Amino acid sequence: MNVLWNLFWVFAKIGVMTFGGGYAMLPMLQREIVENKHWATEEEIMDYFAIGQCTPGIIAVNTATFVGQKQKGITGGIVASLGIVFPSLVIISLLAGVIEAFSHLTWVQHAFGGVRICVCVLILNAVVKLYKKAVVDKATFAIFLIVALGSFLLDLSPVIFVLGAAIVGIALKQMEGRKN
Amino acid sequence: MLYLRLFWEFFKTGLFAIGGGMATIPFLYDISAATGWFTRNDLANMIAVSESTPGPIGVNMATYVGFVTGMNEYGTAGAILGALIATLGLITPCVIVILVIAAILKSFRDNRYVNQAFYGLRPASTGLIAAAGLSVMVSNLLFEGQTGLASINWKGWILAVVLWLLSNKVKKTKGLHPIVFIGISAVAGVVFSM
Numbered sequence: 414m415n416v417l418w419n420l421f422w423v424f425a426k427i428g429v430m431t432f433g434g435g436y437a438m439l440p441m442l443q444r445e446i447v448e449n450k451h452w453a454t455e456e457e458i459m460d461y462f463a464i465g466q467c468t469p470g471i472i473a474v475n476t477a478t479f480v481g482q483k484q485k486g487i488t489g490g491i492v493a494s495l496g497i498v499f500p501s502l503v504i505i506s507l508l509a510g511v512i513e514a515f516s517h518l519t520w521v522q523h524a525f526g527g528v529r530i531c532v533c534v535l536i537l538n539a540v541v542k543l544y545k546k547a548v549v550d551k552a553t554f555a556i557f558l559i560v561a562l563g564s565f566l567l568d569l570s571p572v573i574f575v576l577g578a579a580i581v582g583i584a585l586k587q588m589e590g591r592k593n
Numbered sequence: 594m595l596y597l598r599l600f601w602e603f604f605k606t607g608l609f610a611i612g613g614g615m616a617t618i619p620f621l622y623d624i625s626a627a628t629g630w631f632t633r634n635d636l637a638n639m640i641a642v643s644e645s646t647p648g649p650i651g652v653n654m655a656t657y658v659g660f661v662t663g664m665n666e667y668g669t670a671g672a673i674l675g676a677l678i679a680t681l682g683l684i685t686p687c688v689i690v691i692l693v694i695a696a697i698l699k700s701f702r703d704n705r706y707v708n709q710a711f712y713g714l715r716p717a718s719t720g721l722i723a724a725a726g727l728s729v730m731v732s733n734l735l736f737e738g739q740t741g742l743a744s745i746n747w748k749g750w751i752l753a754v755v756l757w758l759l760s761n762k763v764k765k766t767k768g769l770h771p772i773v774f775i776g777i778s779a780v781a782g783v784v785f786s787m
């Protein structure tokens with residue numbers, strides 16, 4: 414029981430202190446999980462991150478599940494994951510309530526008008542960063558372009574593109590392997 | 594049943610959004626179009642709030658969407674239940690997948706098919722986010738129902754260029770946390786009536 418409570422609490426703490434998720438979380442994980450609690454080594458955390466990036470879902474949640482599972486099996490994995498989302502639930506619920514209450518005010522609408530412009534730039538920055546890692550040759554460039562245009566112009570679920578790209582990735586690599 | 598649908602939509606998002614918080618955006622767009630629970634503008638506001646508050650962005654957005662959806666349908670109590678259900682929906686597939694992988698960790702990392710699939714998945718995920726970004730730009734940098742020069746949101750374009758320069762080119766500001774740029778934009782929005 415004590416271990417589970419500890420898992421929940423430590424990951425809730427990490428959740429509160431992380432702005433933005435992903436790699437922003439790394440320094441916190443190193444301090445809390447590696448140095449203070451000795452729940453995982455530095456290398457294990459890097460492994461969890463690498464796997465988190467190439468598995469479905471939120472990287473922060475994936476890492477929490479890994480560490481929790483290692484400490485206390487399936488229950489530990491679930492409890493640590495609930496811990497990391499707990500602060501978001503509380504903070505966003507409070508904030509969303511406040512924002513909804515004030516959203517009719519003109520100046521609040523103007524503020525969000527400006528903020529939405531910023532969101533455009535933030536998404537653009539994220540795309541540029543991901544693009545550098547993902548687009549490594551002509552084939553990956555083609556996949557990027559087809560998915561970007563297809564998703565923008567057609568009314569298709571992203572699920573279709575994700576499944577299609579996985580199959581195309583395997584097929585391309587298989588053909589490449591046969592040539593060599 | 595609204596909550597069942599909410600759970601299912603976020604379960605799908607958690608299962609197919611690969612590569613972190615931003616990867617959930619195209620799925621949220623899809624939910625907005627398919628259900629009408631919230632508008633595209635709502636979504637852009639939520640992204641900004643999620644970036645400016647503690648916690649992983651993807652989780653924050655799920656909580657926010659769940660809250661707003663529950664609120665519109667059943668009021669405050671419904672809102673909190675909605676936030677909880679959307680968030681649990683999002684993390685359920687991640688937790689299951691990781692618990693399975695943790696059991697077979699080594700063979701997963703070295704699996705040829707997994708690596709090959711990701712060769713295609715990474716650019717696809719980037720493409721999906723680019724398309725969602727393009728949609729956000731169209732609905733915020735162009736005015737609806739106008740044509741030609743009248744349709745261009747000049748104030749928006751100027752702010753966008755300034756923000757892009759600050760976050761990419763200006764040495765002193767380019768490493769700053771997104772929350773700083775969001776703050777600047779909120780002030781600019783009020784001052785210039787955007």
